[in-house]
Amino acid sequence: MPSHLPTRPLPNTGKLHLLRPLLGTALVMTLAMFIPDNTALAQSASSQATPAAKTATSDAASTSGAPSDATGSNKTGDTGTAKTAAPAPAPHCDSDHMSLCEDTNELIWSKGFADKVGTFVGPGTASWLADHASRIDQMIQVLSGPPQMRQKIGDDLWLYGACRAHSCPEKGAVIVTNKGEITATAILHFACTKTCQDDYTLTILGPKDDKTLTDAIKNWAQTTIDDDAREFKKASPPKIVTVEHLAPGAPAKDTSTDKSKNTDQAAPANKKSAPAPTK
Numbered sequence: 001m002p003s004h005l006p007t008r009p010l011p012n013t014g015k016l017h018l019l020r021p022l023l024g025t026a027l028v029m030t031l032a033m034f035i036p037d038n039t040a041l042a043q044s045a046s047s048q049a050t051p052a053a054k055t056a057t058s059d060a061a062s063t064s065g066a067p068s069d070a071t072g073s074n075k076t077g078d079t080g081t082a083k084t085a086a087p088a089p090a091p092h093c094d095s096d097h098m099s100l101c102e103d104t105n106e107l108i109w110s111k112g113f114a115d116k117v118g119t120f121v122g123p124g125t126a127s128w129l130a131d132h133a134s135r136i137d138q139m140i141q142v143l144s145g146p147p148q149m150r151q152k153i154g155d156d157l158w159l160y161g162a163c164r165a166h167s168c169p170e171k172g173a174v175i176v177t178n179k180g181e182i183t184a185t186a187i188l189h190f191a192c193t194k195t196c197q198d199d200y201t202l203t204i205l206g207p208k209d210d211k212t213l214t215d216a217i218k219n220w221a222q223t224t225i226d227d228d229a230r231e232f233k234k235a236s237p238p239k240i241v242t243v244e245h246l247a248p249g250a251p252a253k254d255t256s257t258d259k260s261k262n263t264d265q266a267a268p269a270n271k272k273s274a275p276a277p278t279k
Contacts (some may be wrong), residue, residue, distance in 0.1 A: 020063040076125070095180025104147035104162040107174075114140055117174065120182045121205060122249030128189040128203060129170060141165070142172025142187050148224070153216045157183065161220055169228065169238065173220050175213060184210075184248075186217045187222070191242070200225070201242040218243070 092103040095108045101107040108114060118136040125132040129141065145165035150158045158179050164170040171188040184206025190196040202221050206213050221240060229237040 104160040199241040
């Protein structure tokens with residue numbers, strides 16, 4: 001060292017190496033103070049997780065355990081496919097549910113009812129809508145067009161009316177019991193042979209001596225004529241000039257038991273051409 005520079009004594013570090021073991025020991029002791037707390041936290045977290053794990057294990061066991069009853073297995077070891085009872089069909093308009101048949105269309109198109117009408121009316125021909133046309137076909141025609149709402153007759157009877165499609169002045173009616181049995185039918189027509197009358201004939205198929213049925217049909221026929229007159233503003237609507245009774249299922253030859261003219265029958269009306277018979 002140059003002699004002109006002042007001298008500074010250097011620090012004595014010769015004994016610092018003796019402090020290192022003490023510092024290491026202090027660090028270890030300091031860390032050891034926190035180890036029990038960390039262990040307790042770990043144990044607490046472990047104890048909380050254990051029930052959840054047990055629950056998950058239990059749920060998994062219940063899910064994958066015994067087979068569901070939906071497979072159709074039973075205690076005898078059978079494993080057939082489960083057979084679930086089919087739901088009962090909803091009731092609808094038919095002969096067994098007459099209360100559900102609100103109008104004539106529902107009734108005439110219900111299963112088997114048109115066949116009942118055919119059986120009641122019977123085979124053969126008549127000149128109602130056309131000359132010597134099928135009695136059954138003509139009755140079905142006037143019952144299957146635009147419907148009327150049914151009418152209650154007494155405690156056990158319903159009257160269903162309708163008119164012929166595209167020729168609504170020609171009308172039909174059927175009276176049935178609550179069990180769907182036909183007691184009478186009627187057709188309001190113009191007695192068409194080679195020509196058609198201008199006024200109505202009311203043909204009733206049913207027991208002649210049942211005044212309740214006869215009166216109900218006559219009232220129905222006159223009411224529908226009056227309704228048409230109001231709706232179509234007819235000053236002189238057709239009148240019922242003939243009421244006839246036929247026995248149900250009568251043969252082809254006319255065996256009418258009653259052909260009575262109305263007391264208010266007018267002079268013979270002009271005739272109009274008859275439509276071609278329907279096949």
